[in-house]
């Protein structure tokens with residue numbers, strides 16, 4: 505497909521019609537296994553001499569369409585779908601960093617990713633060095649000979665400060681280090697690869713799906729990073745891999761294209777750790793993606809209207825939204841989010857934690873859930889839920905004050921959203 509228009513790619517990329525039945529909708533290939541044509545064919549598939557279906561843990565035709573579609577939307581060369589956004593983040597890092605290595609990550613992360621990095625990867629011998637993204641050079645200062653990747657979220661909540669993708673990607677290029685960007689909160693609005701990122705990860709669970717029915721994740725390979733030219737810095741892709749007959753991934757995949765990173769993730773991490781997406785969920789994500797370009801615009805318009813509304817309310821002491829940032833953050837908002845600022849809004853209530861709880865308890869339209877990115881509007885009070893295990897100091901460091909409320913604004917009619925917020929604010933009091 506030659507077009508780069510996301511509206512068209514979201515409906516067409518990676519698929520025309522089923523070769524077996526001519527079905528227009530992508531069929532759900534609910535199969536574990538695939539009949540080999542001959543022993544030679546089977547041997548070629550296992551040796552990667554020929555690409556094709558072997559076993560659904562490592563690839564499936566329905567999931568393949570999802571992978572092609574998201575890769576096309578991002579301007580990448582290939583993608584790997586997995587069973588959750590968490591698995592996508594973990595694989596994206598583990599594909600490059602081994603015990604004794606480190607990565608440098610922005611401090612502004614989803615709590616689950618923070619835990620993965622600060623505890624899980626640490627237990628595996630991979631150190632994650634956290635730096636404040638407001639100073640891109642902090643990434644350079646935290647880099648040493650064993651740094652294999654930089655990691656960040658485009659639009660991290662609760663702070664909703666846009667990450668300086670191009671600035672940090674350029675620093676990474678100086679060292680031969682790729683930038684991995686979790687773009688979960690800003691699909692369509694930002695294409696991190698265009699700004700120099702090498703890998704994009706998503707929780708499909710959020711805006712790309714949009715329906716709140718399925719958990720999934722995906723990793724997109726930009727095909728734009730010179731792994732071979734940075735061989736000493738990137739040993740995982742440039743030294744013989746004992747888990748695949750000593751394959752050197754940058755060499756082994758040369759006939760296929762610049763896909764060493766994503767092929768390695770599929771043939772080693774997905775094969776060994778098994779976090780496969782079910783074909784049924786791949787189908788559901790394809791349904792969601794068909795409308796993501798329309799939805800993300802509606803989310804952005806509604807959330808901006810909510811941010812403006814909250815600024816006028818006397819009970820609200822602070823509104824957290826890209827439109828309310830100042831200085832350098834405002835500049836980065838203008839640079840990276842000209843197409844819309846996403847669906848997330850945070851605010852602080854003068855009445856603190858108690859008012860936060862009362863506000864949530866009085867919502868009638870908005871759901872009280874831990875998710876974001878659903879087509880429905882959602883709310884949560886982090887201090888009493890997602891962040892309740894943190895100390896007050898830790899909560900403050902992550903941007904969560906006692907009266908902080910997080911909204912994920914949906915695509916309902918804006919009047920109904922504002923009516924519900926107004927009555928819940930009235931009930932919460934100051």
Ligand code: PLP
Pocket residue numbers: 588589590591593614616617657686688689706707708709719720721876
């Ligand atoms: N990244 C971000 C920015 C998220 O918000 C989430 C989930 O909330 C994840 C990753 C993890 O995704 P999942 O819940 O699909 O594992």
